[in-house]
Structures are given as structure tokens and as C-alpha cells.
Amino acid sequence: MSPSLEVEGLRTEFGLRDRVLRVVDDVSFTVEPGQALAIVGESGSGKSVAMRSVMRLLPKTGRIAGGQARLGGTDLLALSERQMRKVRGRDIGMVFQNAMEALNPTLTLERQLTEHLKWHGICDHAEAKRRAVETLGDVGIPEPEKRIRTYPFQLSGGMRQRAMIAMAMVTQPSVLIADEPTTAVDVTVQRQLLDLLAELKARGTGIIMITHDLGVARYFCDDAMVMYAGRVVEHGPIRRLLSRPAHPYTTGLFESTLEVGARQRALLPIPGSPPDLAYRPTGCAFHPRCGRAEERCGREEQPLLPWPGHGEVDLLHAGAGPERNAERREVACWKAVEHG
Numbered sequence: 266m267s268p269s270l271e272v273e274g275l276r277t278e279f280g281l282r283d284r285v286l287r288v289v290d291d292v293s294f295t296v297e298p299g300q301a302l303a304i305v306g307e308s309g310s311g312k313s314v315a316m317r318s319v320m321r322l323l324p325k326t327g328r329i330a331g332g333q334a335r336l337g338g339t340d341l342l343a344l345s346e347r348q349m350r351k352v353r354g355r356d357i358g359m360v361f362q363n364a365m366e367a368l369n370p371t372l373t374l375e376r377q378l379t380e381h382l383k384w385h386g387i388c389d390h391a392e393a394k395r396r397a398v399e400t401l402g403d404v405g406i407p408e409p410e411k412r413i414r415t416y417p418f419q420l421s422g423g424m425r426q427r428a429m430i431a432m433a434m435v436t437q438p439s440v441l442i443a444d445e446p447t448t449a450v451d452v453t454v455q456r457q458l459l460d461l462l463a464e465l466k467a468r469g470t471g472i473i474m475i476t477h478d479l480g481v482a483r484y485f486c487d488d489a490m491v492m493y494a495g496r497v498v499e500h501g502p503i504r505r506l507l508s509r510p511a512h513p514y515t516t517g518l519f520e521s522t523l524e525v526g527a528r529q530r531a532l533l534p535i536p537g538s539p540p541d542l543a544y545r546p547t548g549c550a551f552h553p554r555c556g557r558a559e560e561r562c563g564r565e566e567q568p569l570l571p572w573p574g575h576g577e578v579d580l581l582h583a584g585a586g587p588e589r590n591a592e593r594r595e596v597a598c599w600k601a602v603e604h605g
């Protein structure tokens with residue numbers, strides 16, 4: 266059984282010339298084996314930086330300022346870069362929006378996949394080659410024995426995206442982070458990639474998906490975490506968030522996003538834009554854009570707390586263990602919307 270990933274109190278900062286920007290602030294979540302978490306939020310809310318922090322793939326100006334990311338009892342944030350290199354790509358993989366970021370343009374797929382397996386000491390060359398061909402076939406690349414000899418630039422965008430997924434999954438990682446994996450590909454390829462990720466999930470891989478596409482998130486994910494200005498504002502089972510969003514930002518985000526397959530309806534954009542993190546509003550960072558804000562919201566910040574709204578109290582307190590956790594929800598808002 267794969268271990269779960271438990272992230273707690275993650276804080277990431279960027280050092281600019283004259284100040285320090287906190288772009289991820291106290292982010293916590295758990296991904297169990299075979300579960301998928303969607304991370305949603307407007308551009309700049311810190312989704313990618315949070316996940317790159319877990320992977321320890323930050324640019325030089327970035328710094329993890331606090332927190333833990335435990336994978337099977339090992340805190341990834343406490344490992345040396347040398348130790349992390351052994352974990353990254355083997356136990357935890359990442360699929361990026363742009364496949365060229367993960368693939369080496371100067372090496373054939375065969376070299377990249379086999380070297381990757383051999384470097385991690387997973388198997389010898391013959392077995393690595395067999396696994397590489399098999400994985401390329403698994404991700405839907407036709408004639409994998411032949412295609413394995415090609416370079417990334419010789420592949421179409423969709424095929425490159427698949428090759429990157431093959432690269433991420435060839436080691437059978439416990440956790441896969443997918444950053445907008447379907448944004449750059451057409452709808453047919455999108456569907457195939459999602460089916461592929463669903464298969465991985467069914468085999469017990471924990472998946473974290475950063476996405477702007479609520480249709481994809483609903484189809485694929487169990488939980489959702491909504492980020493705003495570097496913080497988590499709402500977190501819980503995705504179907505509950507979609508049907509009964511409690512944070513006004515979640516409501517706004519859902520109303521301003523067209524769901525794939527949903528009936529055409531008027532979109533209601535959230536007024537204003539996310540704050541410049543260098544001038545973060547006091548209190549709740551969303552209050553200047555929030556229709557429900559009152560004086561207190563600009564003064565005091567509400568921490569993320571378990572949220573038993575109306576009609577949810579019973580579910581939250583009923584039973585014990587997984588059933589109870591499955592309904593667990595957290596919201597950071599003084600004016601969280603109560604649903605009757």
C-alpha cells in the first residue's frame with residue numbers, strides 16, 4: 266500500500282530586492298493512496314508554488330519558510346538536496362503544464378526513461394527498456410517499440426504530454442502532482458489523459474491536480490482545496506464544495522468558471538482582482554472584493570476552521586473514522602454561507 270502525503274503548515278517565500286513575499290502561507294492537506302485532490306484558485310493564488318515546494322523545485326529566490334511534507338513518515342522538506350533527488354521522480358512525480366519542462370529535448374525517450382529507472386536503482390537496463398516500452402504503451406503512445414527511439418520534438422503536443430506522464434509514472438510513484446495537465450491539449454486527448462490518471466488512481470497512486478477546469482476536477486477528484494492569496498480558504502469533499510460552497514470566494518470562483526459539460530449560463534466574474542501580495546489587505550485578503558464583507562472582515566483574519574454549517578452538523582458528527590473524515594470540511598470566513 267502506498268503511503269499518504271501529509272502537508273502541514275507549508276510556508277514559502279520569495280526574496281525580492283527590497284522585501285520578502287510570502288506566497289504560500291500555512292497550507293495543510295493530506296492525500297491518501299488512491300485519492301485525488303483538486304487545487305483551485307485564480308491565477309497567482311500560490312497553487313504551483315505550493316506544489317513546487319513539496320517537490321523542492323523552487324527557483325533560487327524561493328525559500329521554504331516552514332512546515333512539513335511527510336511521505337510515509339519522511340519529511341521531504343527536511344531532506345538534503347541529495348536525499349531529495351532520490352525521492353523526487355521515484356516516490357513522488359510531477360506532470361507539468363508544459364511537457365518540454367520535464368523532458369530533455371536532446372535525449373530520445375528511451376534514454377530518458379531507462380536512465381531514469383537505472384539512476385533510481387529500480388532495475389537494470391534490459392528490464393528498464395521493457396518497462397519503458399510498456400509504460401509508453403500504457404499512456405496510449407502507438408507503436409511504443411518504435412516511438413521509444415524518437416526525440417520529444419518529433420512528437421505532437423498530445424504525444425509529448427503522454428510521454429511526460431509516462432516519465433512520471435514509469436517508477437510507479439506513490440504520489441503524482443499534475444499541474445494543469447490537460448490545459449495544452451485538445452478535448453479528445455484531455456479525455457484520454459484523464460482516463461490514464463484515473464487508472465493510476467485506481468492502482469493506489471495519490472493524485473494532486475492543479476486545475477482551472479471545474480468539470481475536470483469534479484469528474485476526477487475526491488476533495489478540493491481553494492486557495493486565495495497564498496492561503497487555503499476552503500477545503501473539503503469536492504461535491505459538497507460545488508453544490509454548497511461556503512466561502513464567498515468559492516462561490517464567486519464557481520460562478521465565474523464555466524464547467525465543461527454544464528448547461529450554458531451567464532458567468533458572473535468576481536469583481537476586482539487578486540491582491541498584490543506585497544500589499545496584502547489586512548484581515549481576510551478577499552474582503553475588498555467580497556459582497557458579504559463587514560467591518561470585522563477587514564480587521565480580523567479568520568483562521569481555517571472545521572465548518573459544520575446547517576445540515577452538515579449531523580454528518581460531521583455521525584459515525585467515526587473514514588466516514589466522518591470524508592465529510593470533513595474547513596472554511597476561513599466570518600460570514601461563511603450557511604446552507605439549510
Ligand SMILES: Nc1ncnc2c1ncn2[C@@H]1O[C@H](COP(=O)(O)OP(=O)(O)OP(=O)(O)O)[C@@H](O)[C@H]1O
Pocket residue numbers: 279286288306307308309310311312313314315324326542
Ligand atoms: N520566481 C518568482 N519570484 C517571485 N515571485 C514569484 C515567483 N514565482 C511565482 N511568484 C509569485 O508567487 C505567487 C504564486 O504564484 P503561482 O504560480 O503559485 O500561482 P498559481 O496559483 O499557480 O497561478 P497559475 O494558475 O497562473 O499557475 C504569484 O504572486 C507569483 O507572482
